[in-house]
């Protein structure tokens with residue numbers, strides 16, 4: 001029975017394709033998201049930035065410099081300018097072992113394009129990034145979720161900003177939220193912090209680096225989900241599952257899938 005329980009534990013772990021299958025393909029491109037699905041990721045993780053003309057785009061950084069051939073802040077660029085950028089060639093140069101000529105020239109997708117391609121019944125795990133510099137981004141996110149009739153049971157919205165999550169919660173309390181956390185040393189969490197998060201969120205997403213079993217058990221025991229980021233090694237995945245996490249973000253959903261299958 002104990003063995004069966006262990007197996008069950010592995011099966012339910014949410015496999016979140018972090019920026020898509022971003023270990024294999026350029027992050028936050030439709031190709032990377034597609035690969036995440038094919039590699040058995042349960043959720044597509046999308047980081048959001050907002051252009052000068054108010055479009056939500058899938059990008060991790062506030063600047064386009066790292067993941068495109070352009071320079072500058074997203075907030076100072078119109079969508080048309082962002083659309084001219086090459087969001088794939090940098091990956092081929094940085095990771096020659098994973099390079100593929102089809103990545104060259106890929107575009108930065110808008111959130112609308114992501115919803116159009118992957119549909120209303122897909123599972124999205126969307127992060128409001130830098131919400132302080134993009135007033136109104138939560139409202140725009142919700143507008144698109146409603147416009148594309150995204151299945152809210154399968155939607156998770158995450159942020160490091162409690163303010164942004166609170167805005168989401170007030171706009172639409174039916175949206176499930178995850179509070180991201182970042183620890184720089186040994187992770188601890190108080191009962192008060194847990195109670196505060198539970199007022200609006202169903203889970204937390206801490207960096208995995210400084211977690212320990214006690215922390216994870218405390219969080220799960222208090223009825224919160226816990227999805228650490230970003231876990232790219234199988235041994236660490238196994239350890240975190242043994243400690244009781246309910247999901248995790250990974251650049252290699254294929255590896256987490258293997259772990260879940262007991263391989």
Ligand code: G3P
Nearest residue numbers: 047127158180205229249
């Ligand atoms: O959203 C989980 C994780 O992605 C948070 O860190 O910087 O990779 O967005 P970051």
Ligand code: CA
Nearest residue numbers: 045046047127
């Ligand atoms: Ca993220």
